[in-house]
Structure formats: C-alpha cells, structure tokens
Amino acid sequence: MTNASKVFPTQQKSIEPMRIFKGELTEREKTILYPTINDMRVQSISRILCISVKTVYTHRRNAFPKLGR
Secondary structure, three states: OHHHHHOOOOOOHHHHHOOOOOOOOOOHHHHHHHHHHHOOOOOHHHHHHHHHHHHHHHHHHHHHHHHHO
C-alpha cells in the first residue's frame, strides 16, 4: 500500500467517474487531483506524498487539460 492510498483511500471511487475527455489520467495525476478537488493545499499534498511542491503543480498542470480545463 502506498502513502497515497493510506492517506487518500477513497480516491479511486471519487476520480473514476471523471472519465477523461482528452486522455487518461495517470495514477499519480489521480493521486494529486483527489486532494486538490477536496481543497487540500499543495504544500500539504507535497508533504504527504514526499514530493516537491513544484512536482504537485506539474502533475496538476498535466492533468487539467485532460479534464477539459
């Protein structure tokens, strides 16, 4: 079990209904988007996942166009 699945156990159910318009989200993009849509701060996401803030922003930047944003 990854850190993300321990912290965000329901992410799979919450993100799956968002069938992607322009492409599939990667697992990491899903991991980043779940707390994002639940108003978690980027700094908190990066700390929990042990990645840099810039990496969180990069995953979000890559994911949003796939969602049609």
